[in-house]
Amino acid sequence: MLKVSSTFQSESGRLILQHRTALYGYIFSCVKNHSDAEDILHDVCVIAIDSFGQLEKKGSFFPWVREIAFQQVVARSRKMKRESPVNPHVVAALADAVGRVEEQKPQADMKDAMLRCLDKLPVHSQVLIMMRYADTEGGVSEIALSFGKSMHSVYSRLKRVKALLRDCVAKQLASEVSS
Amino acid sequence: MIQPNDRDILEAYLDSGLDDEELITLEFRICTEEDFARHLIEVSCEEIVIREWAELQRSRSWCSSLAKWPPGPKSRILSKWYLFAGTLFLAITLSITFIMIHLAAPPVVSPAENVAVVHMLSGGELKMDGVLYVVSDYLQPSRQYHLDHGVAQLQMGSGVSVLVSGPSTFQLPNPKSFNLLQGAVVANVPKAAIGFEVRTPSLKVVDLGTRFGVHVDEAGVTETRVFQGSVNCFSLKSGSTQGSPQRVTEGQAVKRSANGAITQSETESELLFGTCLMQEFGIRHLTGTLKYLSTMPSSVEPCEFTSNEHIYVFLERQSFSLPTDLNCNIPDQNRSEVLSESEPQGQFEPGVIKQGTKVDVYYIHHDIHCPGEPGYSEQRQAFFMKGGIRFKNRILGILPTDPLLLQTDQALGKPGVSYGTLEIRSAEDEIRILPDNSTLHLDWNVGVTKLNVVRVIVAADDK
Numbered sequence: 001m002l003k004v005s006s007t008f009q010s011e012s013g014r015l016i017l018q019h020r021t022a023l024y025g026y027i028f029s030c031v032k033n034h035s036d037a038e039d040i041l042h043d044v045c046v047i048a049i050d051s052f053g054q055l056e057k058k059g060s061f062f063p064w065v066r067e068i069a070f071q072q073v074v075a076r077s078r079k080m081k082r083e084s085p086v087n088p089h090v091v092a093a094l095a096d097a098v099g100r101v102e103e104q105k106p107q108a109d110m111k112d113a114m115l116r117c118l119d120k121l122p123v124h125s126q127v128l129i130m131m132r133y134a135d136t137e138g139g140v141s142e143i144a145l146s147f148g149k150s151m152h153s154v155y156s157r158l159k160r161v162k163a164l165l166r167d168c169v170a171k172q173l174a175s176e177v178s179s
Numbered sequence: 180m181i182q183p184n185d186r187d188i189l190e191a192y193l194d195s196g197l198d199d200e201e202l203i204t205l206e207f208r209i210c211t212e213e214d215f216a217r218h219l220i221e222v223s224c225e226e227i228v229i230r231e232w233a234e235l236q237r238s239r240s241w242c243s244s245l246a247k248w249p250p251g252p253k254s255r256i257l258s259k260w261y262l263f264a265g266t267l268f269l270a271i272t273l274s275i276t277f278i279m280i281h282l283a284a285p286p287v288v289s290p291a292e293n294v295a296v297v298h299m300l301s302g303g304e305l306k307m308d309g310v311l312y313v314v315s316d317y318l319q320p321s322r323q324y325h326l327d328h329g330v331a332q333l334q335m336g337s338g339v340s341v342l343v344s345g346p347s348t349f350q351l352p353n354p355k356s357f358n359l360l361q362g363a364v365v366a367n368v369p370k371a372a373i374g375f376e377v378r379t380p381s382l383k384v385v386d387l388g389t390r391f392g393v394h395v396d397e398a399g400v401t402e403t404r405v406f407q408g409s410v411n412c413f414s415l416k417s418g419s420t421q422g423s424p425q426r427v428t429e430g431q432a433v434k435r436s437a438n439g440a441i442t443q444s445e446t447e448s449e450l451l452f453g454t455c456l457m458q459e460f461g462i463r464h465l466t467g468t469l470k471y472l473s474t475m476p477s478s479v480e481p482c483e484f485t486s487n488e489h490i491y492v493f494l495e496r497q498s499f500s501l502p503t504d505l506n507c508n509i510p511d512q513n514r515s516e517v518l519s520e521s522e523p524q525g526q527f528e529p530g531v532i533k534q535g536t537k538v539d540v541y542y543i544h545h546d547i548h549c550p551g552e553p554g555y556s557e558q559r560q561a562f563f564m565k566g567g568i569r570f571k572n573r574i575l576g577i578l579p580t581d582p583l584l585l586q587t588d589q590a591l592g593k594p595g596v597s598y599g600t601l602e603i604r605s606a607e608d609e610i611r612i613l614p615d616n617s618t619l620h621l622d623w624n625v626g627v628t629k630l631n632v633v634r635v636i637v638a639a640d641d642k
Contacts, residue, residue, distance in 0.1 A: 021228060029223040087206050093210045097220050
């Protein structure tokens, strides 16, 4: 059995963490299910660390690991035989797209900025976000029911909160560039 | 080119909320418009970050603060929670980084892997694709499991405890969700796991802080009963929720067939969830004419709760700390293991259970139909009823005589239940304890002039 050196593990682990958001974002865009996406991401990480020694140019880590993710998504979709199978053309198009996004706007930076912005939200907006995202499906109707508001009202409010978040993230990233 | 409402469409796409026609249009755009595909990736990444942040907040029992929403002056307390949660998040991130860098084990542990662990298994086999699962085994998401008989207790990663009674077939999509294809479960949901859901082919039951049971029969009819708290029930069609949820509160039960409406259910809890409920309340097994009822009647006085078919077992107290020393009959440690027909009571001797001992208290009751009741028969004024009860834990003592019962009705009895003051209760004819110290065997000569009753004191779980 191939013994993976600790140097490779250290480097590959660091790189995976650096690109985790983009990888997860890509996989989730393809499978649209968090449980499946987490499983695939796990498999991708294991494969990437086990075979990191085969990567010749460490600078091209993301295209390499994205290719592993592409293959894993396609392989998984073949196995699962769900009602709505994953479209391989979409998987390929999104693989190209995530490469360009990660190159131009590293999603790790977006994540850091987004977390800072989420912490800055007013408490009632934070609670709304928590209810929407931490809940299972059917969440909006349950939120509306719980607080005696219409679903339209809840959706509108969520939309406003997200717009605020995007503005905040854009400002955070811009200030980082200027500084 | 990106349109103003593209973000909404992409969010709906990620939420699997598009119809077939919209899906085809959108996928065509993903394949042909580079900026649109990039936009989807960006939206997806944002959604993931927000979701992970929300999950983290939720994991710190934020639910308790929701009751105060919109926030009042105590919002500062909530802020402290966030600070704590943020610190925890940082700690987890650093730990994961450390593990990935320094350990040879698989560097990324998917949370989905630890969806549930088998906490207890009794009287049956739990299998997935022919593979046998035993206590302490972890169950995998998106696999189908089958319990043939008995009962299994699963400890979900979310903190929810689920009792499954066989035969049952189920899947575990994630630690907060349970798909019951057939069989019966009782879920005990702590506050931190509010939102836990049980899905069946026709119904989705979402917990709102509660203990509830869900049963699916062979025809796909789902029944759910709330034992404590409340749940929201959603009709399901092809896996999607339909219409408004129906709130079901404590003591209520509803049912739904594949394409029907949600209606009130009159089915007795014990018929659907008897095995789970017994397990939950410390009873491993019942035989003969003994029957466990989860709800104790308001009165067990003579002629108030009668039956010619069953000896009833009720739980009066659970994990109860004895306020004083308790005089009772305790198992004789030197008793003969060979049962003597002539001296069944010789298995017990007067003794004391010490103050502060944690116990579960059970009331075993039989009262024959009285004159005037529909089941009363002058021809059957006396007959024998037999049965056995095996408790989960050790029997510490019994209270089989009227004086002992009367002395303890108030302290050990179920609050709100009327036991009466007449001295006509006893169970002196036959009670035997088996060598395992957890099983009682009853062989009662039931008559019309007195009630057969015994109060049983069992060691409680260490919690």
